[in-house]
Amino acid sequence: MSLSPVGLLLLDKPVGLSSNAALQRVRRLAGGVRAGHCGSLDPLASGMLPICLGEATRLAGELLAGRKVYRFGVQLGERSATGDAEGEIVERCAVPALNAPAITAALARFLGAQLQTPPMYSALKRQGTPLYRLARAGLSVEREPRAIVIDELELLGFEGARVEFRVLCSKGTYVRVLAEDIARSLDSCGRLYSLRREYVEPFQDEPMVSLEQLESAAAGVQEWPLLQPDRAVSHLPALHLESDGALALSQGRVVALPHAAASRWRLYDPQGRFLGLGISDADGQLRVQRLFSAPLAV
Numbered sequence: 001m002s003l004s005p006v007g008l009l010l011l012d013k014p015v016g017l018s019s020n021a022a023l024q025r026v027r028r029l030a031g032g033v034r035a036g037h038c039g040s041l042d043p044l045a046s047g048m049l050p051i052c053l054g055e056a057t058r059l060a061g062e063l064l065a066g067r068k069v070y071r072f073g074v075q076l077g078e079r080s081a082t083g084d085a086e087g088e089i090v091e092r093c094a095v096p097a098l099n100a101p102a103i104t105a106a107l108a109r110f111l112g113a114q115l116q117t118p119p120m121y122s123a124l125k126r127q128g129t130p131l132y133r134l135a136r137a138g139l140s141v142e143r144e145p146r147a148i149v150i151d152e153l154e155l156l157g158f159e160g161a162r163v164e165f166r167v168l169c170s171k172g173t174y175v176r177v178l179a180e181d182i183a184r185s186l187d188s189c190g191r192l193y194s195l196r197r198e199y200v201e202p203f204q205d206e207p208m209v210s211l212e213q214l215e216s217a218a219a220g221v222q223e224w225p226l227l228q229p230d231r232a233v234s235h236l237p238a239l240h241l242e243s244d245g246a247l248a249l250s251q252g253r254v255v256a257l258p259h260a261a262a263s264r265w266r267l268y269d270p271q272g273r274f275l276g277l278g279i280s281d282a283d284g285q286l287r288v289q290r291l292f293s294a295p296l297a298v
Contacts, residue, residue: 059232241269
């Protein structure tokens, strides 16, 4: 098997598989390399699950902060314990006559910065115990509302009691909670019947790969579809260092920039190889923030 141990993989996670189970399958196919996923998807959700392989795991935190786009379907007239198709129906409601202008008008109130209370069926922990375990035991605890931002929310279509939407939102947004809130704004109740993550920033223009494609790659039928690690930090400015500067940083020394600038940087050596991340202060003193053990070709 020909495989670089370092890179980013944009997995199209299938329905029915947890994010951790998907991660373990990728690790097995990749020969057991260190790996981590960036942002969980529920088993009943599909779509983009970024996975960092090898030293790229050092950049996982950069991806967790990115905005995400979801396409989701809401079943009006019933609410479930989990907010989706997995849980028991706990409430049934009437479904009013729907029309596009009324639905679009209702969506406007969800745009912008707001507070959202996480659901009990979530992986958040209370004293070390995931909330979903407490929920399955019939317990409910207070959850601190979290600040989220919804930048875009559009109606895609509706038929009968089912309505489809697309949302561009900040990290920490629970689409199941958003679906329930939208249903209430339409004078009904609701739950998710489908959820797909279309992309995670900054990968909106990148294709996803399936587990079947990875199995072909592991068998040597095709190349592994890895992105270079620096794609995770493409929003940062690039700084190309001279040989002595690259060496100094690798030895933990400070490098003086010719122009004073306070910033975070993507660092490259004279051959254009990605070194890691650096941070400079207002006096132009550049220090290592996160350095890879060996230069990575880009």
